[in-house]
Amino acid sequence: MSFTLNDLPLRDDLRGRSAYGAPQLDVPVVLNTNENPHAPSPRLAKALAEAVADTALGLNRYPDRDAVRLREGLAAYLGHGLTAAHVWAANGSNEVLQQLLQAFGGPGRTAMGFEPSYSMHPIISRGTGTHWVPVPRDADFRIDVDAALAAIEEHRPSVVFLTSPNNPTGTALEMADIERVARAAPGVVVVDEAYAEFRRANTPSALSLLPDHPRVIVSRTMSKAFALAGARVGYLAAHPAVVDALQLVRLPYHLSAVTQTVALTALEHAEELLGAVDDLRAERDALVLWLREQGFSVADSDANFVLFGEFEDRSRVWRDLLDQDVLIRETGPDGWLRVTVGTSEEMAAFRAALLKVTGR
């Protein structure tokens, strides 16, 4: 007799849903989840191990529930006059987003996003019982602000997600557009800046809007530019009242002492961890040019990945690349594929494999 989740008293609104599932495959060239390809140096690994050994001597006690030292460190990293009171941290920015939806979304409330965008925004919304309203982006993957304001007027969302630079398209938003949305939105506006450090010069951060917009929340992560995806550390910057709201929903001691120590130590070595960002940005810009030279359509990217196409059968291209030991991501609009920017060796392998499988 087979017993499946359909035989369980699962919530009706979760029936038929699929889980987040970027494949985790053991392949030589992994370019599918937008990680920084550079592992910590042996020197940094040793510093992390020593800090954790020190923390281990106190593991009989619960960690600092408010992660104050870490929030101070993150505030200093962000600058913009921010303090620990403006910053909140959790196990990845996904947990930060979940806490935001627990506090500001929920049954009877609506969250809105502009698709194609980050697949976890609707998944976390629905997981918290929040109704999800997707609004399409235009053909250039930009947000049509007039259409956005009309959708906001119609649906009155409690939470609006703006992803900038956007995943999976790489598109950054204009500050004036974020401001127009922030003025019109009746609830909170979450600007997901997971890829902020990869922005091209002159692309501003929504952090500059915080002093004048107490309902704007900027979410960041140590998973991407900071090369720390395995540690699970995300954070936000917002008005201190937002941080007060999150204290109502977070689980006590949610951020382990080990995580707090690892993140603090990583911040002390920010220069090393962020050292490859300039190279990755240059590698990205070169990749965009190269793909265009080969005749592909390519979205402008302010992130560490590139969306390109268009393929009649993108699944076949994805599978053929995998046969060449190159794992990229089948995501975004039909016909397009997303590739993360890796080391120059990895990108050379990707370019060679792509030429081979597309017969160019």
Ligand SMILES: *Cc1c(COP(=O)(O)O)cnc(C)c1O
């Ligand atoms: C990768 C990503 C995140 C980061 O998630 P973490 O939980 O911090 O690892 C958040 N938002 C977007 C848009 C992303 O692409």
